[in-house]
Amino acid sequence: MRAPGRGRVRGAALGLAVALVLGGCAGLPGSGPVVRADDVAPGVEVVTYEPAPPAEGASPEQIAEGFLDAMLAYPVSTAVASEYLTPDAADDWTSSDGVRVYRSPEVTVQQVGDASAQVALQAEESGGLDATGRYRPPVGSLDLTLELEQVDGEWRVATPPSGMLITQSYFETYYEPYDVFFFNLRGEQLLADPVHVPVGDQLATALMASLAAGPPAGLAGEARTYLPPLDQWRPAVTLGPDGVAEIDFDIDVSSLDLEVRRRLSAQVVRTLAQVPGVDSVRIVGTEGPLVVGDTPVQPTTAWRRFDAPAPEGRPGAIVDGRVVTLIEDEVAAVPDLPEDLAADAVLVAVAQGSAAVVTSTGLLRMVLDDGTEVRDTVSSVVGLAWDSAGQLWVADAPDGALRVRILTAAGTTTVETSAVGAGVVSFALDASGRQYAVVGTDGQVRVGDIDRGPVDEGVVEGGAAVPALRPASRVAPDVPGPRTVVWSGPTEVAVLGFDETGGQVYRARADGSPSDGDAGTRPVLPNLVIDGLAVGPGTAPAIYVTDDRRRLWYLPRGGAWRALDVTASGLSSGR
Numbered sequence: 001m002r003a004p005g006r007g008r009v010r011g012a013a014l015g016l017a018v019a020l021v022l023g024g025c026a027g028l029p030g031s032g033p034v035v036r037a038d039d040v041a042p043g044v045e046v047v048t049y050e051p052a053p054p055a056e057g058a059s060p061e062q063i064a065e066g067f068l069d070a071m072l073a074y075p076v077s078t079a080v081a082s083e084y085l086t087p088d089a090a091d092d093w094t095s096s097d098g099v100r101v102y103r104s105p106e107v108t109v110q111q112v113g114d115a116s117a118q119v120a121l122q123a124e125e126s127g128g129l130d131a132t133g134r135y136r137p138p139v140g141s142l143d144l145t146l147e148l149e150q151v152d153g154e155w156r157v158a159t160p161p162s163g164m165l166i167t168q169s170y171f172e173t174y175y176e177p178y179d180v181f182f183f184n185l186r187g188e189q190l191l192a193d194p195v196h197v198p199v200g201d202q203l204a205t206a207l208m209a210s211l212a213a214g215p216p217a218g219l220a221g222e223a224r225t226y227l228p229p230l231d232q233w234r235p236a237v238t239l240g241p242d243g244v245a246e247i248d249f250d251i252d253v254s255s256l257d258l259e260v261r262r263r264l265s266a267q268v269v270r271t272l273a274q275v276p277g278v279d280s281v282r283i284v285g286t287e288g289p290l291v292v293g294d295t296p297v298q299p300t301t302a303w304r305r306f307d308a309p310a311p312e313g314r315p316g317a318i319v320d321g322r323v324v325t326l327i328e329d330e331v332a333a334v335p336d337l338p339e340d341l342a343a344d345a346v347l348v349a350v351a352q353g354s355a356a357v358v359t360s361t362g363l364l365r366m367v368l369d370d371g372t373e374v375r376d377t378v379s380s381v382v383g384l385a386w387d388s389a390g391q392l393w394v395a396d397a398p399d400g401a402l403r404v405r406i407l408t409a410a411g412t413t414t415v416e417t418s419a420v421g422a423g424v425v426s427f428a429l430d431a432s433g434r435q436y437a438v439v440g441t442d443g444q445v446r447v448g449d450i451d452r453g454p455v456d457e458g459v460v461e462g463g464a465a466v467p468a469l470r471p472a473s474r475v476a477p478d479v480p481g482p483r484t485v486v487w488s489g490p491t492e493v494a495v496l497g498f499d500e501t502g503g504q505v506y507r508a509r510a511d512g513s514p515s516d517g518d519a520g521t522r523p524v525l526p527n528l529v530i531d532g533l534a535v536g537p538g539t540a541p542a543i544y545v546t547d548d549r550r551r552l553w554y555l556p557r558g559g560a561w562r563a564l565d566v567t568a569s570g571l572s573s574g575r
Contacts, residue, residue, distance in 0.1 A: 049074045060117040060148045061109050063155045086156045097163035099129040101171045102142045117148040132213045133195035135513040180211040181270045182223040190306045192490035194511045204237040204275045226263040243279030253285030266303035273300035309388035311431040313574025315534035316350030318342045325350045349384035349574035372409045383427030385575045395427035416468035430487045437485045445482050447510045448472030476508035476515045486573045488535045496533045503530030532571030546571045
């Protein structure tokens with residue numbers, strides 16, 4: 001059975017916006033080539049699918065199956081799907097109430113009478129999206145009963161499900177993850193929030209709908225928006241041939257405070273910068289365009305000063321007895337370090353001008369960019385990470401339980417870790433210092449928030465804020481045998497997992513949605529025993545691994561794995 005698709009656009013701005021988010025440009029073809037959705041720019045026809053309307057004399061089972069199939073129309077339309085409903089059901093169908101993703105469906109006729117019938121749909125639920133495109137994990141099996149009634153002698157569905165139902169293959173093929181951007185409470189830094197929307201001509205509108213809906217409940221007390229309320233956005237984004245995306249609001253945006261205008265523009269620009277073909281943004285209100293810096297048009301390269309800090313940590317390793325950093329497919333020695341720093345090192349973490357190593361005897365040596373050296377002892381290290389302030393986070397397990405400390409030249413701070421739970425074999429810190437990721441001894445990858453202090457009502461000791469790891473949620477559910485996790489972007493992690501083919505690197509979103517493990521396009525390593533994983537900086541970072549023969553493997557984004565002509569050990573991202 002093909003996967004059903006999106007909600008129809010209805011009535012008020014909220015309904016229209018949500019429908020655009022959940023509907024997008026999607027559908028499975030009846031024939032022809034399948035083109036990867038993330039390679040498709042707006043305006044390019046990918047695959048079209050026109051579902052069949054109800055056949056005369058169709059049975060209840062055929063009507064139920066046709067209704068599901070009709071939601072796969074591409075270009076997006078629910079017109080045919082509505083033909084499978086009774087008139088009252090078509091008017092009341094809340095197709096914009098989210099998406100449920102399923103696999104292995106079974107449609108069974110339960111009862112057929114003269115004027116009514118019941119058809120059961122049973123399937124394995126594999127996740128879903130809320131009304132704004134944010135992922136939610138599966139809650140169990142999908143078990144629905146569709147009530148059918150006779151309309152002019154033909155069976156029609158009288159009780160359509162709230163929201164939409166799509167198959168796993170449909171979700172993987174036509175939905176893509178993107179980020180929408182809000183601000184932290186102080187309005188100093190943009191925060192990325194992952195959403196999943198169908199690609200195609202309406203991508204910009206779908207992203208704006210998620211953005212205009214405001215921060216989700218999960219970011220309450222942490223994020224804010226400078227956009228007007230959702231009902232003041234005219235729910236459509238027009239993209240001109242000059243690459244200018246225009247967004248309209250039903251308020252006077254020109255009269256807003258300058259700092260509000262800047263941040264409103266930053267949220268919109270940084271969100272729409274992800275859309276192919278969008279080169280700049282023009283925001284228009286009732287009294288004219290929003291002007292910042294004497295121009296009504298903001299390029300997509302603007303407002304980088306509000307971006308989250310770039311990772312301080314760099315891919316580092318020990319090569320030829322030296323501490324080195326990896327820059328694409330080249331190695332560069334870190335200057336001004338003690339000559340003996342690499343001696344007996346089994347793990348290294350490199351930052352800009354600083355480095356830290358762990359020796360086989362459990363000695364930690366941290367050398368800062370001013371030459372200051374700090375020493376400590378560690379046991380069973382599971383992660384070394386430099387934060388944006390140049391502080392070293394050291395995660396180890398001296399008694400089997402996770403211990404996280406922050407080391408600086410001024411002293412050591414112990415992070416509260418009681419919320420983490422099970423033992424940990426890998427720890428990573430995201431570039432903004434907002435989140436952490438762990439691999440547990442139970443074989444699960446989890447991501448959680450970091451409580452950083454008074455602004456977030458953090459743990460306070462003696463008047464000083466002490467970071468605390470908040471409870472974490474499972475991510476990368478389909479990665480086999482995970483052992484190591486590293487942040488590869490603001491809302492993405494790279495996970496080293498092991499199956500019968502050896503070690504492989506998977507990318508997964510921090511919201512818990514499925515990884516790229518089953519996508520069929522992931523570059524595959526040969527059968528190797530991998531003992532190290534690192535991710536480079538940038539928006540399309542390179543990935544590195546080392547194997548048990550100390551070979552260093554390199555994967556540029558969009559490329560294929562290849563072995564570099566060096567032997568390396570102690571590989572780490574330093575984050």
